[in-house]
Amino acid sequence: MNGTKRNRTTRRPRKSLLLFMALLLTALGASALAVGNITASTASAEQADSGRSGPDTARNAADPGPDKAGELIVENRTSLGNGHVETVYSRKPDGSPKVIGVAVSEAAADSLPTTPRHDGNTCFDKNDDGKVDPNTECGGGHERVLWFPKLKGLPFKWMMFNWQSVGHGPEHVFDKPHFDVHYFMMDYEARNAIRTGLCGAIFVNCADNEKAAKPVPAPYHPEGFGLPGAAGRMGNHIVDLSAAPANGGPFTQAFVYGTYDSHITFWENVLSTDWLKSTKPKRSCLTLKWAPEVEISGSYPKKSCTSYRAKEKDYLMTFEDFAYRKAPAGAKAPNWTQPPASAGTPAAGSGHGH
Numbered sequence: 001m002n003g004t005k006r007n008r009t010t011r012r013p014r015k016s017l018l019l020f021m022a023l024l025l026t027a028l029g030a031s032a033l034a035v036g037n038i039t040a041s042t043a044s045a046e047q048a049d050s051g052r053s054g055p056d057t058a059r060n061a062a063d064p065g066p067d068k069a070g071e072l073i074v075e076n077r078t079s080l081g082n083g084h085v086e087t088v089y090s091r092k093p094d095g096s097p098k099v100i101g102v103a104v105s106e107a108a109a110d111s112l113p114t115t116p117r118h119d120g121n122t123c124f125d126k127n128d129d130g131k132v133d134p135n136t137e138c139g140g141g142h143e144r145v146l147w148f149p150k151l152k153g154l155p156f157k158w159m160m161f162n163w164q165s166v167g168h169g170p171e172h173v174f175d176k177p178h179f180d181v182h183y184f185m186m187d188y189e190a191r192n193a194i195r196t197g198l199c200g201a202i203f204v205n206c207a208d209n210e211k212a213a214k215p216v217p218a219p220y221h222p223e224g225f226g227l228p229g230a231a232g233r234m235g236n237h238i239v240d241l242s243a244a245p246a247n248g249g250p251f252t253q254a255f256v257y258g259t260y261d262s263h264i265t266f267w268e269n270v271l272s273t274d275w276l277k278s279t280k281p282k283r284s285c286l287t288l289k290w291a292p293e294v295e296i297s298g299s300y301p302k303k304s305c306t307s308y309r310a311k312e313k314d315y316l317m318t319f320e321d322f323a324y325r326k327a328p329a330g331a332k333a334p335n336w337t338q339p340p341a342s343a344g345t346p347a348a349g350s351g352h353g354h
Contacts, residue, residue, distance in 0.1 A: 182234070
């Protein structure tokens with residue numbers, strides 16, 4: 001009896017062990033199959049994405065956008081309508097920019113101010129009657145000033161965000177409601193020194209209009225860019241004449257360079273608000289056309305992207321894919337690359353009228 005019991009006791013663990021091992025091997029096999037399927041699916045998505053071309057790219061599994069890990073940081077926020085507009089950024093491990101941009105809350109986009117058309121920041125008393133009509137003697141729409149942190153090698157110092165309720169010239173180019181998102185390399189005080197007046201496209205002083213119109217020399221001029229004109233407190237704007245909407249194509253999003261006194265002063269995204277709100281793009285990107293050389297060494301973006309974020313309920317507009325560019329030997333950076341000693345930092349959302 002004792003021997004029989006011992007044999008039974010010995011055999012039972014063997015059956016249990018064999019059963020356990022069989023179940024374990026089955027589970028491991030299923031897990032390996034699942035991992036293999038996931039890897040294959042990811043590889044297929046990446047291969048499909050690598051074959052994409054053209055200026056407009058839709059979001060997919062291999063391109064989830066700049067905030068895939070919740071890494072975007074809000075730097076500065078100010079009110080707009082019943083919502084807000086805010087600057088956002090993320091940095092690479094070495095401290096250089098990975099993403100910079102602006103987010104407009106859906107609440108703001110659905111309550112944008114329309115009366116008056118302009119907020120009184122960029123105005124000129126053209127009939128000299130001692131008062132300014134915000135609808136007929138002002139331009140620039142509704143302006144908000146925002147800031148970025150000092151990221152390593154970032155040439156952009158601050159942002160001027162404009163809501164243009166009726167658009168502006170040229171006709172059939174930017175004459176529909178839109179956002180102007182200016183990333184300024186020119187410092188804030190030097191920008192404010194561009195006076196308003198009776199000349200240019202939007203109320204610019206005539207002498208300053210001549211300065212704004214001075215061409216940027218090679219190799220710093222982006223090829224194929226020209227038009228549309230100068231504005232007070234901004235300078236000149238030039239667009240890619242071969243791209244929409246300057247070429248007659250639909251106005252969705254566009255890229256613009258700002259110039260003044262023969263220098264590049266800002267980079268700008270222009271985005272149709274009708275397009276943003278009607279399509280709520282998942283992810284739409286433009287490849288930015290660079291000039292052959294830069295005057296100021298630093299990290300510059302290769303693309304701009306726009307997306308609607310359902311979770312955050314906002315429209316995100318970003319510069320991405322930064323690469324370091326070194327100014328050639330002998331390049332003379334403009335004297336406004338360092339702010340004057342008297343330059344101050346205004347409060348978020350403030351502007352200066354002239």
